[in-house]
Amino acid sequence: MTSAGGEVRVDRMDTEAVVAIARRGATVKVDEEARGRVRAARVHVEGITDGGTAVYGVNTGFGALANTRIAPEAGRELQRSLLRSHAAGVGPFIEPEVVRGMMAIRVKTLAMGYSGVRVELVDALAAMLDSGVVPAVPEHGSLGASGDLAPLAHIGLCLCGEGWALEDGETVPAAEALSKRGLEPFVLREKEGLSLINGTDGMLAMLVLALEDLGLLLDAADLAAAMSVEGAFGTDRVFKEELHAIRPHPGQAESAGNIARMLAGSGIVSSHKASRHLVQDAYSLRCAPVVCGAARDTLGFARLAAERELSSVTDNPVVLPDGRVESAGNFHGEPLALPLDFLAIAASEVGAISERRIDRLLDPSRSQGLPAFLAVDPGVNSGYMISHYTAAALAEENRRLANPASTGSLPTSAMQEDHNSMGWSAARKLRQVLTNLSRILAAELLCAAQAIELRAPLEPAPATRAALKTIRERVPFTDRDRFLAPDLKAMQDLVESGEAVKAAREAANAPAARRQQ
Numbered sequence: 001m002t003s004a005g006g007e008v009r010v011d012r013m014d015t016e017a018v019v020a021i022a023r024r025g026a027t028v029k030v031d032e033e034a035r036g037r038v039r040a041a042r043v044h045v046e047g048i049t050d051g052g053t054a055v056y057g058v059n060t061g062f063g064a065l066a067n068t069r070i071a072p073e074a075g076r077e078l079q080r081s082l083l084r085s086h087a088a089g090v091g092p093f094i095e096p097e098v099v100r101g102m103m104a105i106r107v108k109t110l111a112m113g114y115s116g117v118r119v120e121l122v123d124a125l126a127a128m129l130d131s132g133v134v135p136a137v138p139e140h141g142s143l144g145a146s147g148d149l150a151p152l153a154h155i156g157l158c159l160c161g162e163g164w165a166l167e168d169g170e171t172v173p174a175a176e177a178l179s180k181r182g183l184e185p186f187v188l189r190e191k192e193g194l195s196l197i198n199g200t201d202g203m204l205a206m207l208v209l210a211l212e213d214l215g216l217l218l219d220a221a222d223l224a225a226a227m228s229v230e231g232a233f234g235t236d237r238v239f240k241e242e243l244h245a246i247r248p249h250p251g252q253a254e255s256a257g258n259i260a261r262m263l264a265g266s267g268i269v270s271s272h273k274a275s276r277h278l279v280q281d282a283y284s285l286r287c288a289p290v291v292c293g294a295a296r297d298t299l300g301f302a303r304l305a306a307e308r309e310l311s312s313v314t315d316n317p318v319v320l321p322d323g324r325v326e327s328a329g330n331f332h333g334e335p336l337a338l339p340l341d342f343l344a345i346a347a348s349e350v351g352a353i354s355e356r357r358i359d360r361l362l363d364p365s366r367s368q369g370l371p372a373f374l375a376v377d378p379g380v381n382s383g384y385m386i387s388h389y390t391a392a393a394l395a396e397e398n399r400r401l402a403n404p405a406s407t408g409s410l411p412t413s414a415m416q417e418d419h420n421s422m423g424w425s426a427a428r429k430l431r432q433v434l435t436n437l438s439r440i441l442a443a444e445l446l447c448a449a450q451a452i453e454l455r456a457p458l459e460p461a462p463a464t465r466a467a468l469k470t471i472r473e474r475v476p477f478t479d480r481d482r483f484l485a486p487d488l489k490a491m492q493d494l495v496e497s498g499e500a501v502k503a504a505r506e507a508a509n510a511p512a513a514r515r516q517q
Contacts, residue, residue, distance in 0.1 A: 010034050010111045010126075013104065015306055018208045022101035027130040030111055030122055037113025038122055041319040045116035045191055048325060056317050056327045057194040058116075079193030080160065086153035086197055087163055089138030094151070095431075096134045096166060101205030102148070103129040103155060106196065109315060115195040116319040124186045125196075128159055131181040136164035136171050143412060144333035144423030147314060148202035151424070156196035161185025199314040203336040206427035207306050210343060213434045214299055217441060218292055219501045221350050222255050224444040225288035226262035226504075227464050228357040229281075231451025233272050233368035236263040238286040251296025255289035261508040262467075267459035268452065282366075284356035291353045295346035302339035309336060333423030337406035340426035344433045348395075348402035351433075351440040355395040358388050358440075361447045374450045374478070381481045384447050387488065391443040394436040401429045401436075442491035445471060445500065453477055466507035467500045 006026040008017040011034060020026035048055050059070050070078050103125060109115065110122045135158035141150025157163035158174040162185075165177035175185060229236065239260040244253045263269055280286065317327040362384055364372045375383030405426040411418040449471045452460050460468060474490040494500055 008104075010108050013108045013310065015208045015211060015303070015310060018101050018104055018205065018310070019212050021104040021129070022097045022205065022209060028104060028107050028126045030107070030119075030126055034111040034113070034122075035119050038111060038115075038117065038119045040321070041113045041116045042118055044319050044323040044325065047323070048190075055325045057198075058191045058317075058325070075190045076188060079188040079190065082193040083153050083157045083160060083188075083196070084162070086149050087157045089141035089150040089154055091139040093136045093166060093171075094139050097209060098202065098205050099134050099137050099155065099166075100129060101209060102137075102152065102201040103135075105201040105204055105310070106152065106155070106199060108310070109199055109201070109313060110195060112313050114313045114318040114320070115191070115315045116325070117192045117195045118189065121186065121188075121192050121195075124183075125159060127183060128178070131183060133158065133174075133177050133181060133183070134166045135159075135174065136166045139428065142202060142424035143410070143417075143420035144200070144203055144337055144425070145331070145412075145417055145420035146316075147197060147199040147331040147333070148424055149197050151202045152197040152199065156193060159186050159196070160188060195315055198316045198331050200309060200331065200333050200336055200423070201314075203333050203340065203423040203427050204306065204309050206431060207302065207336055207340055207343075208310070210340075210427075210430055210434060211299065211303050211306060213496075214295070214343060214347060214437075216496065216498050216501075217347070217434065217437050218255070218296055218299065218350065219258070219498065220438075220441050220445070220495045221292050221295075221354060222258035222289075223262060223464075223467055223501050223504055224354060224441050224448060225285070225292070225357065226259045226461075227448035227452060227467065228361060228444060229259070229263060229285050229288075230266055230268045230460050230464055231361055231367075231370070231448045231455065232281075232285060232357070233268070233275075233455075234281045234285040235273070236260060236266065236269050238281065239263065239289060244289065249293055249297055251298075251300070252289050252293030254296055255292040259289055262463040262504055263461050264463070264508065266461035266464065268455050269461070271458050282356075282360060284353050284360060288353060288357075291349055295350050298339075298342050298346040302343050305335055305339045333421035334406065337421040337423030337426045340423060340430050341402075341404040341406050344398075344426070344430045345402045345404075347430070347433045347437050348398040351395045351398050351437045354437075354440050354444045355388075355391045358384075358391050358444050358447050361451050362388055367451070370451055370454055374447060374454065375481070376479050383478065383481070384443075384450065384484075387443045387446065387484060390488070391440045394440050398433050398436050398440075401433050405429065438492050438495050439488065442488055442495050445495065446475060446487060446491050449475075450478055461508075462510070463504040463508035467504040470494070470500045470503040 135155040137154045142148040161175040164171040239256045244256045372378040373383030373385040375381035405422040475487045
């Protein structure tokens with residue numbers, strides 16, 4: 001965890017700390033206990049260097065060249081050559097927050113004392129991270145099996161003063177970026193280049209960031225569902241605790257409880273409790289906590305996988321405390337690829353049911369008296385008609401992106417690496433799915449807010465009224481057509497900030513007397 005000063009002790013780095021480093025500029029501290037572990041492992045590597053035993057990556061080539069012996073005098077050149085050849089990524093550069101997360105996780109892994117590197121390497125990587133140098137890492141190049149080789153090689157090469165760094169979105173020579181911050185290019189020794197690139201750091205960093213993002217979006221989805229229930233004249237009876245207790249999925253109970261609290265005291269809902277206009281609400285309304293709850297449970301599974309991976313050593317080979325150097329498969333990304341794919345499926349479904357609620361609010365044949373497309377003067381105005389098209393397009397893209405990456409694999413390295421997890425690809429598409437979901441929920445909240453105000457003089461619940469007030473601070477009521485793209489962007493920013501959910505929760509938790517003021 002981070003301290004009050006924004007510093008993370010490497011031995012205490014959890015998922016929240018990785019997010020703090022990646023997104024909020026927290027720094028890393030390598031304590032003396034970690035330094036002792038690193039030094040102890042390095043002694044064993046130095047002994048191998050001086051001896052005649054073949055050890056992968058120390059005095060041999062890599063991948064299919066593992067049986068090629070490297071002369072001692074060429075050992076250091078071997079490590080530099082490794083980074084240069086493996087820094088073969090292409091495409092646009094990934095987000096700085098992902099790069100910072102990767103660097104933080106790599107510092108933690110090296111400091112666990114199983115990699116056989118020098119303390120100086122751990123310190124140099126931590127210093128580059130803390131100084132704000134962001135290596136430029138191309139998007140394409142990792143198969144998620146021997147770790148995220150190409151992306152991590154771009155980071156390692158930058159540490160050595162080669163390759164590129166990002167400055168204000170533009171690429172600059174790595175040596176220039178280091179020099180500007182008073183850092184010297186690092187000179188590698190035996191095994192250190194290999195230890196910089198063998199690991200699941202990229203997949204894990206993106207999974208950790210996705211945990212925070214999807215958590216916020218699921219809360220927004222519960223709020224959007226509650227506001228759509230009000231706008232569509234739905235019932236709140238289906239969210240009662242007793243109904244969800246008999247199907248005891250924890251995520252479902254949490255979402256049902258959220259929606260029930262958001263709707264408590266709703267004048268809109270109570271206005272039609274005795275109405276026979278609907279025997280049952282559509283699935284998109286009454287099944288909202290089931291779908292969002294299933295996504296919550298998926299998030300819990302993914303969080304457990306991330307926590308386990310963050311406590312893992314994913315280097316290869318590893319230096320064991322008794323001096324043995326063993327090569328295994330802990331760098332393989334399958335434990336992350338599956339939850340990354342699962343999260344994309346879950347998020348896609350949350351967006352799919354949200355899109356269905358938007359469609360219902362806009363259709364005068366199903367919206368229980370609302371004007372067509374929520375336009376004040378339909379015909380002259382098209383209202384939110386095309387906002388639904390946008391949401392539908394995003395929902396459909398998410399369905400395509402939800403196809404798992406982890407079920408595909410191509411063999412590489414002359415069949416030495418003959419099964420790859422594709423976890424990096426799973427992580428990259430998950431980030432797009434989450435962005436799309438935030439935009440779908442933005443459209444639903446925009447439509448639900450309009451629908452609630454069109455129900456006036458009926459009053460919404462205190463919680464949804466507070467959310468509506470927060471929305472209206474960003475986007476005014478639509479009484480005639482206007483340029484909608486800025487409204488959708490403003491709503492996306494609001495969804496991602498969590499401010500509307502926060503306002504709704506505060507109102508829902510306020511004492512009854514204060515809520516009525």
